[in-house]
Amino acid sequence: MEIIVNLDVMMAKRKISAGELAEKIGITPANLSILKNNKAKAIRFSTLMALCHELKCQPGDILEFRDDSETE
């Protein structure tokens, strides 16, 4: 049971690089990498809002809930 961050998918759809996105939403590339690689423990509403604004999408497009027990 986990939350998957599909940021790379949205970034590919919008044709935006990690460095460019990090600069636009005002976080460090290192932090964006943590988020993109599903290493993050939590995400601030302000960061999510900025991501949705820049990528022109909904939070659901970036975050996905995956229940392992249902797939077994």
Place this chain on the structure above:
Amino acid sequence: MDWNKDKSVMFSRVCIIVFAMLLAAADIGAYWLVSWFMGVSHTLGGLRDGYLLMATVYSCSIFAWILLVNLWKLLANIRRGMPFETSSVKYLRISSWCCAGVCAICLLGTLYYTPLILVSIVSGFMALIVRIIKNVFEQAIAMKTELDYTV
């Protein structure tokens, strides 16, 4: 006097050095220390009590050295600005067990010298305090990790 955290850490390091020197002196002069103590004590007497007291001093000294080394390493972490590392928890855990070890030895020592119960109680309390600080550090490290990975 302009007191800051660097000076406080430096003071702690000086204290550890002073304690290490005292401990080294006690280790070297344990024979004379025990002889003097047997002279002033009314309850201790005989060669057996002397040997037992020497054994107690030296076995407690081992724990004291381990404790001082671990406190030194913990201070090094603080000096590097990284006190909330998993290694700090390890140092505190070892320190706590050292206090518990002294507590156990002194408890055994009460069999031949009852006043050692006081040292045993004090080191037992010390072990408990250090253990609780260790638990606090563990919690703080978990919180810091979560904060570090909050984007």
